[in-house]
Amino acid sequence: MSGNMLGKRFVVLSFGESHGRCVGAVIDGCPAGLRISESDIQSLLDLRRPGQSIVTTQRKEEDKVEILSGVYNGYTTGAPIAMLIWNKDVVSSDYNKVLETPRPGHADYFARLKYGGFNDHRGGGRFSGRITAGFVMAGAVALKLLKITLGVEILAYSKRIGGIEAKPTPIESIREKRWSNDVRCPDEEVAESMRQAIIEARAAGDSLGGIVECIAINVPPTLGEPVFDSLDSDLAKALLSIPAVKGVEFGAGFRAADMRGSEHNDPLGIVNGRVAPLTNNAGGIVGGLSTGGEIVVRVAFKPASSISKPQRTLNVSKGVMDEVVVTGRHDPTVVPRAVPVVESMVAIVLADHALRAGLIPPVLRGDAG
Amino acid sequence: MSGNMLGKRFVVLSFGESHGRCVGAVIDGCPAGLRISESDIQSLLDLRRPGQSIVTTQRKEEDKVEILSGVYNGYTTGAPIAMLIWNKDVVSSDYNKVLETPRPGHADYFARLKYGGFNDHRGGGRFSGRITAGFVMAGAVALKLLKITLGVEILAYSKRIGGIEAKPTPIESIREKRWSNDVRCPDEEVAESMRQAIIEARAAGDSLGGIVECIAINVPPTLGEPVFDSLDSDLAKALLSIPAVKGVEFGAGFRAADMRGSEHNDPLGIVNGRVAPLTNNAGGIVGGLSTGGEIVVRVAFKPASSISKPQRTLNVSKGVMDEVVVTGRHDPTVVPRAVPVVESMVAIVLADHALRAGLIPPVLRGDAG
Amino acid sequence: MSGNMLGKRFVVLSFGESHGRCVGAVIDGCPAGLRISESDIQSLLDLRRPGQSIVTTQRKEEDKVEILSGVYNGYTTGAPIAMLIWNKDVVSSDYNKVLETPRPGHADYFARLKYGGFNDHRGGGRFSGRITAGFVMAGAVALKLLKITLGVEILAYSKRIGGIEAKPTPIESIREKRWSNDVRCPDEEVAESMRQAIIEARAAGDSLGGIVECIAINVPPTLGEPVFDSLDSDLAKALLSIPAVKGVEFGAGFRAADMRGSEHNDPLGIVNGRVAPLTNNAGGIVGGLSTGGEIVVRVAFKPASSISKPQRTLNVSKGVMDEVVVTGRHDPTVVPRAVPVVESMVAIVLADHALRAGLIPPVLRGDAG
């Protein structure tokens, strides 16, 4: 228990359930003086809102954020910022069978075991991807804070879905095009293939996994507090908190395992007048510290666990194998909607570390934002 | 700063430097009543000790652990357990050039930048792999605690080195054979190939990367405190604290990104009289909770950054590109010596979560250990 | 910043402002399976509600608590419990002068300095006593948890107001009579004198201080985690978080400073079949651990800072001394309304420590509550 807080200096507390009254977050530790409004948050939240496309769940939610505290006259006050969205389009009857035949790939059974059956199982409760709406609320604040104070930019996009991978794309294209299609892939040709693959998988009652790549630009060097609060450690922790994530890698990542030192080592040089690595196999982090180069992290998502195809699983009441057909409205892949969530988690961790390093002051001066 | 503590209930603080007086760790939160002695710790520590083989660094250190507090009459007391090894075979003159031509792939330059030049750069200081000796001290206590109280067993081994991968190996063989050769690979044939590859790389003044796989057996279900202190989140954080790690994945991991839901979902069934997944694509963790199945995590290590081959890098004093030849005694690959470190990090996280879940009491009864 | 969380295992996060949209709290770490409803919380909250008596502020607030998350089917789920009350009777125009002539005894000026003027100063913002409504919400849950699981009872009352002190009162009388009058003093005769003193002070445009005593009964022995998370350390911290508190003492407290060891030492004996101190100069805590005896703590409150009498203070705009007359609706003494707040803080700390000690399990079995 008490595992719903992330960060040491920019602390995010997550609350709410998929089919409860609301989903939200509280930030404790945001500096005072950041100009922020509900619309700043809404724009990011809209990017993960369900019901917008054939490639996502058909649950229709307005997901309109409300700021309950910590903002006054349009600026953060230094006090905790509580935010939430109300749940509206809830169809909980779909979930009654979960208790009897727990859905493969879901935490249904184990959550029930852990919480003695007291957990709110409807829609997955705390284990639902819907909880990440709260991550995005906090992430939107972190993103604005990082942008205003340090010029940091965070760009995530769908790198790979269903085995189809985007070609290497220049930063400018990623920035411009990743939101232009509903699979969130800046490579437009590949995006269309991903889209078709998702539609096909949905039609087959199945689902797809994929990889989100996230690039953080203009991150100042030396963020990270080794040995345990290394920047990559904290990023990995935050990213693995997103439901369905099964792996995280930085820079060359798992490929680095097959490289030789002479190949992998990034020589230092002068870049834009500053000492920095000339190549980026390290993904912008060396020894747990940011190098000032682009932080490159890839996040592997398993295929969505909710599929309409019949599946064999245990009937826990009867103790025999049974068949389960997961009804309800689900994403045929979580990857596109996860893109703003990945950005949010990276932003939260970078904001936390920039504050820990003293690179963002406790009170912003000037007209911040 | 203040990033040298890991865990919430079984808290490990790391201290010491590569070429300072000592390297150590303090555990705050170990239950009282665990029978522990220096020899329990020494046996694991010996497995990461340098200077033992041609595949590791030639630095000769006795690495004899001393327990300074928290153990009385052979049992833990519930008080902080401070432990250390003294540094002896220190040759610091090797590191003087580091200040001028920072070694590619190392944190030398960024550490200097972060700490204003006050950091102890000798041998990499806090960024040295030697710091993990402290992780192993704490890990040895965690391993014994988990074994005695819950019967948990943690088995790591070299899965892949220099592109050479061990064939799938049954648990019994992993248990028996992983320590039988100096590359820590239970597949003996492959072990010999890895060994040759390492020797060849060393001869070429180069280094190799690889993958350590770690399997945790008998982990009780429902460990993990979602959403942020998910078991996989905390494992990933701990593992990425090990120097040279660039990626972590669970179960099918990055392969899961290319799977379909119907393929990846592990159906539930009855295993050994208990509800459990019948397959293990999830790697023993679903929704951030352990399932009771084997926890399978793979850790990607980059090739060791210290290579004797000349490398181009910046001469930061002169502001021009220069050549650096890294002298000193170094590991041609960190993978074999990282195996006990991976086990230690997994053990520390599992002990922390077992305590958080109340599955290990604050005082052990009976003759624990 | 990020100082709005209390506890390690039963963590309370406070949010909201006096004149913002709401005041609330989130509990992260409450066990699953506690039967709880808004009415359980409301009854304690009503005891601190303003506008109920001539001895308190005339601000009229319904203070109707809403549980937003973490409770399902009438029981806690193990997920974060977010709770709040909406602010309604807000008259913020009263506070405009605060910016020019900061009120003596208040944090107005220093809050403005700390938060660069971005803080919500209306009604004192985060520094208002109204924030303690959130403490009480969390406290009500902690109280029920402690009562159901361990039979702990926590009884606070006004011991002294304006120099008038209640005579020593048996536990039974405290339990029965402390809520029977609006000054929250079980000694009814003294209560009436206190009441008159408060009315007189209010009439004089002045205010009174006092002492709240709190007794916790049936606290199991050995709660507390020395050396720094001693039970008395954590109680003192929590109690000093209540606005207007200037001192805390346990058992004989400051009187102990004048005693001799032979007088002060509580001999051990057998009480109710259990080894326990026969006297209680220690106030139920020895070496930072509960003894099983009554925990006795006294909390000194300064006189309310808001008084209608004209006061000299600095005009910070003009840089000259000026006169301030604090308008608005205020408590002539905070002591009576602080009584449920003191109970709440003691409950939160005891719940946190009972969970840390493993005396309350993460899931309550049976029909808890």
Added chain:
Amino acid sequence: MSGNMLGKRFVVLSFGESHGRCVGAVIDGCPAGLRISESDIQSLLDLRRPGQSIVTTQRKEEDKVEILSGVYNGYTTGAPIAMLIWNKDVVSSDYNKVLETPRPGHADYFARLKYGGFNDHRGGGRFSGRITAGFVMAGAVALKLLKITLGVEILAYSKRIGGIEAKPTPIESIREKRWSNDVRCPDEEVAESMRQAIIEARAAGDSLGGIVECIAINVPPTLGEPVFDSLDSDLAKALLSIPAVKGVEFGAGFRAADMRGSEHNDPLGIVNGRVAPLTNNAGGIVGGLSTGGEIVVRVAFKPASSISKPQRTLNVSKGVMDEVVVTGRHDPTVVPRAVPVVESMVAIVLADHALRAGLIPPVLRGDAG
């Protein structure tokens, strides 16, 4: 468990036992670039060293501090600073009776109960006042850090011993004279009376309590992170971690309970060119924030529990009342030796908060110290 760490940014971990191998502390989070040596620490440690005077215990310990890590070339590196003293003059046989007839006023019995008998009971183990040597090591570093960076000065002294109280003393006299006598009281006449009272109590086989007052000067305004990490909250917590403390008060403290608002409120004015309270009933803290005025805190110590006079207590083996005569070497009052400990705790908390507020940078520039 895991209660041996204090602070969020300047974190102090305490380890060691009274009769174990050593007593020490680790600081995680001290900025890099502070010039520090063992002699800086030794001078404060010497002020609490035992065996120096007739008014203290006759245990002879050299208490020579060793810095094990985190300092290089005479400056802090930003890495954890581990420090310790070795125990030498240990006479543990004195403590064998403790198991049978627990000493009144001591934690012997409750520690045994909490830790299942596994605790190191010798000399009180972790509950011994000797543990505070570690507090002083960390405190000495904090004191130097505060002095160098902010000019903060912390002056504690014996205000009252055995009912004998020092007259109000100007700061200059406190600074000059508090270390000039062995009772640590700057009022020399009263010091002599205190000294006689202690000698008399010791001769009578008894002990005395007292009050330490601590004044912190030049503390910058707005330290403290309300609502829960208020400056007074964190000071109170830290001070109550010192063995034998039973109460803490700020400014007028418990006297404030009897004052009226018009009397207690400190008007603001201009002091040394800065807005500040003109009087100091608040003790330098308002709303949990430092005001820039002197922080004044008083700490009540109970009489030392170890007295040689025979006392009645339970024989826990036999279950009958028995007589205990506490042998061993003990302080007839802990007050004089607690003076540097109080300074240390105040310094640790102020350093933590100055770092949290960004008033001390993570790396000190110039020649710090």
